[in-house]
Amino acid sequence: MTITDKNGKIKNVKVDRHLLDYAINDALNRYRSCQTNLKNGNIKHFRLRYLKLTKPNKIIKIEKLAFRENTFYQSVLGDTVKCLSKNFNYSENIKGVAILTKRKNDYYLLSKHNKGLKLNKYKDETIGIDLGTNPMATGYTDLGVVVIGKNMSKQIGKKIKTIDKINNLKGFLSEKKLRITNKKYKRIRDMVNDMQWKVANYLTKNYKNIFIGNLSTKKMGEGKIDKRVKRIGNLLSICRLKQKIKYKGEQRGCKYKEIDEAYTTQVCGKCSYQKKTIGSNKTYKCDSCKITMNRDLNSARIITMLGTQKTNKK
Structure with missing residues (x-):
């Protein structure tokens, strides 16, 4: 994937295509939601805008295949992310799509799990x-x-x-x-x-x-x-x-x-x-x-x- 920085230079960036799929899907869902609200008379108009870099909460969705025993996206992130707990590993406990959330300077990995028992x-x-x-x-x-x-x-x-x-x-x-x-x-x-x-x-x-x-x-x-x-x-x-x-x-x-x-x-x-x-x-x-x-x-x-x-x- 190529992006353009503030100076107009084009850079090649490694981005997993499934991340882009989930991001596009989220954008489409929001657009459809706005269309439905407009049709039902709940809102009078809506605007399509880029997400602001200053937005306090940012999320990306990560599929199960991206996880290894104690890390994820190792080819891109290297050793930046590591699970330090010996009793927990990502590949066994994450059963579906996980959400990585950034709130200010803190990161949270959210995943679904069964609480029935x-x-x-x-x-x-x-x-x-x-x-x-x-x-x-x-x-x-x-x-x-x-x-x-x-x-x-x-x-x-x-x-x-x-x-x-x-x-x-x-x-x-x-x-x-x-x-x-x-x-x-x-x-x-x-x-x-x-x-x-x-x-x-x-x-x-x-x-x-x-x-x-x-x-x-x-x-x-x-x-x-x-x-x-x-x-x-x-x-x-x-x-x-x-x-x-x-x-x-x-x-x-x-x-x-x-x-x-x-x-x-x-x-x-x-x-x-x-x-x-x-x-x-x-x-x-x-x-x-x-x-x-x-x-x-x-x-x-x-x-x-x-x-x-x-x-x-x-």
Whole structure:
């Protein structure tokens, strides 16, 4: 292949023809996608341009035949690329087309692999989940603790602040404010929806028995809670999360059950002592057995025990 540099000089460059095939195929796919969007009225026009050299992310697709035991394209790259791990070699583990990505000054080699066996490793395990806002969910299992959506509340809180600032601006038409805030709310809903499907997939792929506290957004709204926390709770839409987990559980043969979480915050998960003065403390300190643990973890532990007891009785 010949290229022309900035000075107008023509140079011969060694480029594997299959690399060019994949690059042309990607360009054609993008062009067809633009044509379809134009035809369907999703866009009004589009432009064909060269890829910029300043583009932060660059990719090339490499076929399986280009890989050797611990390198690829050795005739061109020489010893520039080497896999240093003794337990891994490219030729055995890369089954199809791999993608080499450059992000700034870092390179990443991405390849498809089968995760089926790994996902079913703990399929017989039971998990109890305490739902909330920060984090979105705390799970307790025999093997450890699962914390989900730790920063979700913080991200939504920042977006709510931005929405409130827009609503308080003077000199803007109310219609314009509404249009902007609706877009912001849509982004929050999309983010939450995506997170919920990921949570539902993870739980139903890894656990056979799923016990969840019967917290609802309505109950959260009725309590004496800060208004901002209530807004975040409404946007997190806990009811829809439970529906997604139940739906995915039915598809994958998981046992899903909602547990009455009354007194789960007050009762000790070790000795069953009831402490009525816990308030808004994030840490549970038992006055009887002196154990100290995270409040949400304590609730998740009790939900797991209650769910297991009800299952064993049947």
